[in-house]
Amino acid sequence: MKQDKNVFKPLQKNKKAYFNYEVIEDLECGIALVGTEVKSLREGKFxxxxxxVTVTxxxxxxxxxxIQPYTHGNIHNHDPNRNxxxxxxxxEIKRLKRRVIEKGFTLVPTSIYLRGNLVKVxxxxCRGKQLHDKRAATKERDMNRDMRREVKQLQY
Structure with missing residues (x-):
């Protein structure tokens, strides 16, 4: 049985990045992994x-x-904190390098997912948010949550 390459399975999102940064543009990248790292990623141990992300x-x-060491691994388990x-x-790398050189831009991993059998990042x-932007985002999120709660109560 062959696995479809377009099957998308999210493993984890970096919610803190969306709170701390304003996302300008997204890019899908592969990641070079060794040994048991894929098994640990599939278990969600990261x-x-x-x-x-640094650009050279x-x-x-x-x-x-x-990425935490695989629980059923042996002495050849990977280093959890390696680059x-x-x-x-x-x-794409050249274009991103030009943008990162500009003041205030940085590259942040926002999600890790499986596309078929491949791990993608x-x-x-991103551009960093100011403190007042973060407060506005929190206020808007709280207002939306309260509105959803009231609508749900009205339905019952």
Whole structure:
């Protein structure tokens, strides 16, 4: 039985990135993994805490993504905090490098998902939010939640 390449299974979203940054643009990248990292990712044993993407001349590197060692692994388990190479086209890397050089832009991983059997990372070009923007976002979210709650109560 062959797996469809377009089957999309989200593993985790970086909600903190959406709160701290204004997302300008998204890019889907592959990720170079070793050994048991894929099995740990499928189990959901990873954390986005303070992760970001660096751009060099020819590569994108994911820094700060923690993938816990696989529980059924052996002595050849992976290092949980190593930097991981992201796979993207050369033209996309050049374009992102030009944008990151501009003041205030950064690259942040916003989600990790499975597309078929492949692990993909959604990298977003972001600009940091000011404190008052974060407060406005929190206020809007609370108002929407209250409205949904009232509509639900009216239905019953």
């Amino acid at each position: 954390s986005f805490a303070d992760s970001y 001349d020819r590569t994108l590197t994911l820094v700060g993504l923690t 991981r190479r992201l796979l993207a086209h050369k033209s 959604q990298v977003s070009l």
